[in-house]
Amino acid sequence: MAKVVLTSASKNFVDNDIRDAVSRSFDLLGYNYPKKVDTVVLKPNLCYYWDYSTGETTDPRVISVIIDYLRAKFGENVSIFVAEADATAMKTKYSFKLLGYEKLSQAKNVELLNLSEGEIVEKQVSIRNNTITLPVNKMLLESDLVINVPKLRTHNLVGMTCSLKNMFGAISKPRKFSYHKNLDAIIVAINKLVKSDICIVDGLIARGKYPKKMGLILAGDDALATDFVVAKILGFNPRAIGHLKLAEKENVGDVNNTELIEDKTSLKEAKKLFPGSSFLLHRLSWGLQLKLLDVYLKLSGDVSPPFLKA
């Protein structure tokens, strides 16, 4: 049975509230840890050079509390890596710096790991009876514990981004834009290859139509079950989200027997607070605008600025 904890750090959270909420979520989750834990990989969402205050990237304070929790549990000698891969337009060497992770690594004595560098292996997995090959950093496959620390927010391409989509960012290949045509299958594929042992969702500042301080923290021992709960908070039917539907079909997780623990807040309250947005409407509206632009450019011979090029 999957277990998901939904808790709150209060809307006007300060550092201590974050510490309490994250620690509490771990305790309530009561994860059955392996007997020996020497290495842990933490995977925040650092998708782009956008500050955590925008609601786009994982708050380094959440990672900081997780590090302290792990040290208290497994001792000072446990090796902790904060990992992210380069993306089409993002280089981890800059995102670590810009988003406060370099400072965090110095303060907490943890290593920053670029998943696009080092030992990378090509791994194969079958999705919808098709074989997909993805490059994965060996550290992700061999660490004793993978803790996925995604954001809670909507996403213009796939509706929502949380635990499963965050692992898409862990694929070693930097030009992940090339996967966009087959995004749902690739998201499910990487999650089949790399299992998130624990998900700690940063919903302190959630982003829907706009960013909003919601103070939410979720913990889950099943990435898919966690994302199902998050989808409901965002106002979606989880099975209407392509990659969640496919993940369920591919048995990435168990969503039929989820135990949801609501602490200091409720799913209903969180859903009410979330500033929802329709990604379908967004996509249709952008699609229509770009179509109209194409027609106009053809008819008029006007100039199209390079930043609008596909």
Added chain:
Amino acid sequence: MLRVGVIGLGKMGQLHFLNALHMKDVKLVAIADKSKRNRNVAESYHIKAYDDYTKLIDSEELDVAIISLPNFLKEESIVYAAEKSLDVFVDKPLARNLAEATRIAEKVKKQGVRLMTGVNYRYFDSVQRLKDMLDEGRVGDVVIATADLILNGPLGHGRVPTPVPEWWLSKEKAGGGALLDLGYHLIDLMNWMFGDLHVEYSSLGYRFQLPVEDGAMVVLRSGKSKVNCCVNAGWFSKSIFPDFNFRVNLHGTVGYKSTDNFAPKNLRLHAIKAASCNLLRKATGRKMKYLSYTYYYHSFFKILELFFDAIQKDTELPISLKEEIDVIKIIDDVYKRNGADLNG
């Protein structure tokens, strides 16, 4: 017919390239860019492409070079073009610092060529209308002027994400951050409106812990008109097209006016209106207002057109080199005061 070469076909270079292709009495002869991908863009328009700007300048008969290179390559490329007697249009900033700008100005003067910096913000319709109101005395004597330009800067991306060119994040290669990149426009506008500026106060911000500043606040005072100007520039704000966080506010003895009063409230509706007008112009054989549907990008077309016009007619350039040296002087002063100059 002016024979033009474009040096550097990054985002801005491509914009100048496309604009030049649409201009009357201008022949775009060739381009130069180190990147094969960028050269392919030119070749898709059947324009010859070189992998080195010196080869372009040495091989082709040109009148004008449009230089759209990273800041650290500005001086050497301008000097090379000037030595071959080419007139030059260069993206802002003119140079990384005052020493470079001064050497550029001396070279240009010695070679007897003309150089103009692409400070396109002067040609936003909203800025032009505000300047008209200022000149007509509609705000009275201006006592306080403020100007804001706070975006993602080079950290933003277009419709398709592309990596941020790394030189932007190097103090040595870029010469500076948000102040030199975006503040440059604002200081140019204040200088154009009020003149004789000197720095009263300045502060640089480093929220992202980069080697260059991602925020700047500068208070300037005009010795001529006694106006106090507050300039705020930043790279720290997530901005998604078509959002555009720019404004100039003038507070005078008669009242208050802002570029916000004249900029379109809804850029999508503006795009529809401007595109319809252009189609009508085309149908009736009148001159198109290129890029007007994007509102802000039209200014790039306008400034390049004015530059070519001045070169062809041999009239005074709309933006003088002295004005641009004044802007660099102020920025240099701010960097020195904050220990952020190249030797700081």
